[in-house]
Amino acid sequence: MTGLLLKDIRKSYGAVDVIHGINLDIKQGEFVVFVGPSGCGKSTLLRMIAGLEEITGGDMFIDGERVNDVPPSKRGIAMVFQSYALYPHMTVYDNMAFGMRIARESKEEIDRRVRAAAEMLQLTQYLDRLPKALSGGQRQRVAIGRAICRNPKVFLFDEPLSNLDAALRVATRIEIAKLSERMSDTTMIYVTHDQVEAMTLADRIVVLSAGHIEQVGAPLELYERPANLFVARFIGSPAMNVIPATITAAGAQTTVTLVRGKSVTLDIPTEASENGRKASFGVRPEDLEVTESEDFLFEGTVSIVEALGEVTLLYIEGLVEGEPIIAKMPGIPRVGRGDKVRFTADKAKLHLFDAEGRSYRA
């Protein structure tokens, strides 16, 4: 049984297309995170699933039923908003009970479900309070409780942690992770621009950009094998270093020449026809290591040292004009500003992208 199936979903506002045909199959019980930069359409897509935005084209199925024209309340979804969207004039209890009262559930059933949800979220002692008498984290828990009370098949989160401070964000994130474990039959879709949330919560991440899906995959899959430059740069912090290169020897192993003349051989097979093509060579800041040997990847001058204690970020000039290469060193390395440093990296952790930005790794 599928939880949620999107077939060529499109959205336009007049002549402006914002979602360009999304195909996605989400299994029941799966935790899927939509990430992407602002304006990529992730929230719009979520609101289309919720039924708050009309679907311009394509078909959407929830639990096997086509829901394009089904009103939000009948889709079996519940949504948690970024701004909580609690009803300010109702107590916590009434906020959670509102949907069930509209649906004319019995008093006993309402009471049972509200108390169960409150118990689960440690809200029992706040049931008689108004939202304004609660802290941000408590408000968000009430919003989650209100969603739980709807007994949804699909649980939708629209950047639920963005309005919380850093400490609360971590605590609430862990709470959401626990919640999804407890409600293992419920499909969860979570929109965020924070990749830490995406990496820690998701079974699968959907990376969106400009209304397209760039890649769908498990968090570590996206990190280790990004399908294209966009995903490579978007996942991971600081972003992957990308150095322009030219393919000089294609084959089972590929040799590329980086901008400043240094040749590197990667364990990535390429077609002979790729010989001489422009490419992008990528290596993550945390995969770089300082070396003394002659077998190095590149060499550069350290322009800035950012020591954070657990890690140290080195900004290296001299390779790509105006765009320093960043290296993330564990601990506090003995490298100072102005030092000339050679870097190397594990061959398995190098990336190569073609001129269109697609990865050469199959």
Added chain:
Amino acid sequence: MEQLVAAILTMVAGVLVCAAYFWGTNLILDRIFPSKGKFGAVASRNLRIANSIRPWLFLAPALLALTLYLVYPVAQSVWLSLHDRGGQNFVGISNYQWMVNDGEFRQSIFNNFLWLLVVPALSTFFGLIIAALTDRIWWGNIAKTLIFMPMAISFVGAAVIWKFIYDYRAAGTEQIGLLNAIVVAFGGEPQAWITLPFWNNFFLMAILVWIQTGFAMVILSAALRGIPEETIEAAVIDGANGWQIFFKIMVPQIWGTIAVVWTTITILVLKVFDIVLAMTNGQWQSQVLANLMFDWMFRGGGDFGRGASIAVVIMVLVIPIMIWNIRNAAKEAGGR
């Protein structure tokens, strides 16, 4: 032309005098307690004294005007209400005793009470409904402008307009009153609407509702737009229909504003005068307190004692609502 020049000159002179006052008094203050050119303790002491006096320099003109135009008349009214018709001899509370037993005063209190029940309720209700409906249609702003327009008409002007609507001509002749024209068109008998005791109150109220609906609409429309969109979307997901969203989600969230609009109109209604004066002058049992006060004060030789006592009654009725209204408005502004 001469008047226009005089008016402009007065305005310019007024502004200049104000500016000169603020500039001059502050200059004098700084001369008496200079902080520049002095050292240490003297400078800081002078600065402290000057700063504690300075706010009063700015407040003084307003306080003076308030005393002259508000506190003094109130005190004078109370004093007059305890004296006879010429304001010469002290008569104690006999004016109030007369009032309680006077049939016309009782009629006025009853009519004012009717106005109080009907006008704020209807104006707020219509204002709210129109505000909610016009927010969704493309010609909503045009409709709002038209509905707001009566606000710009003076009460007397409005009364003149509505006189034409209620106008009565004998049966069989051409009706020039809109209401009678409609009644006759449907085969009814023309009526002299504003002379029908009891019901004529409601015909007069219609005028004030017509004026005040625009006010209620504008304020409530702004309040409705301040409701967070997400709470409405959450209610949609919770399965609420349009009515439920309006009455259970939107109206409770703007309850404070509704109360302020309601009480503001209530205060206005307690003071209603011009419409009654222009339409019936209190005849046919349509008398209200303000018009009754005017009658006693300035007509038939004038009885300052009785007029002032009615004025005091109106003031006493308005004050509690006023206080409540101001508190509510302050809460509304501070709660955000």
